[in-house]
Amino acid sequence: MRISVVKNVLDANDRIAGENRSLFDGKGIYVINLMSSPGAGKTTLVEETIEALKGKYRIGVIEGDIQDTCDADRIAKLDIPVVQINTGGGCHLDGNMVREALTSLDLDAMDLLIVENVGNLVCPAEFKIGENVKIMILSTPEGADKPAKYPLMFQEASVMIINKMDLMPYVSFDLGKARKDALALNPQLKIIEVSCRTKEGLDIWIGWLQERIEAYRKSAPSPAGP
């Protein structure tokens, strides 16, 4: 009985996520679902991505947090439209929460939507929101045992960004093990090593993202014309 209930919840979520996806395709919006443990560097990566791409694409951001608006406040300072979802205790975003947030954004003036999920390496991986791609961050202080212990996140993501590479001299992070274990779970996983602090490696992330956005714009159903 219990399994059946969970399945229904996920089915219902998939349906709403699919509706979000159709809406995004109608407008030609590429959507990222960004996930990680608390404090791995999601908001900093969003800030860096905005700085790199704001001249090229019209960007919007949805911030997911249990409460508080401190991440959204950081994004608003960059003059980017941002909506805060406060889950009020909820441990992940779902399709419906994102759908509600979309009503506060001008989707006709957006090419790229970045959704920063609640900081949690477990639950967000289960819930689609209508994204084109799931991106996850693993930060070096967390340790290299995380793929083995939290497999779904690594299986669902298209990209694993290994952040805080600048801390490598001070932490015991086995980069080879992290890469190997993550690729064993997900052989297609793209792995990019960065330091948001020193900016090392960010060009590779930005290059990857731009390539994907351009490929989407070529292949997606054209947005409604003027």
Add this chain to the structure above:
Amino acid sequence: MRISVVKNVLDANDRIAGENRSLFDGKGIYVINLMSSPGAGKTTLVEETIEALKGKYRIGVIEGDIQDTCDADRIAKLDIPVVQINTGGGCHLDGNMVREALTSLDLDAMDLLIVENVGNLVCPAEFKIGENVKIMILSTPEGADKPAKYPLMFQEASVMIINKMDLMPYVSFDLGKARKDALALNPQLKIIEVSCRTKEGLDIWIGWLQERIEAYRKSAPSPAGP
């Protein structure tokens, strides 16, 4: 309707957690529920606590992970009875999982039970397991905005251990803000700064824990005699 279902789940869990608590009191076992984000240092703190106290108390450990036994393997090397709970996707331990795990431990030969929860700063805070005390770890690379963003964990814990103090020169962690925001949520919170790597501050944690165990042993219903 939805709120009512959640309430029933939590009520049922409270009942089972209460039964666990009665069992522990009958045996005179002090129980810690240890929680944090992934990679904050829970297992290392458990190892250090065992090293410091294994001559004084008979210790047992329950390891909670989604899958894998790497943490339990580390504890087993210290010659301490350990049971692994694999939640198979579940994001937290609950009273029933712990009750099941207890059948694999000799509770008549135990003074202190350390339960290491699934790495997650959100969901574990909602579920009692029959513990005497909830202990949480915040590590400096996670950032000082965590109390504001994940309030329940900081409200539920009796102790916040700030770990990885050795990384302070290399990360932007506002210790004053973390302390202030955590105490605003929970004025009784005991805050202990440690580095499991350099051992700095661990004596304060061990001293606090020993005091609590001794107070419990004086006040608790006596264990059943031989």
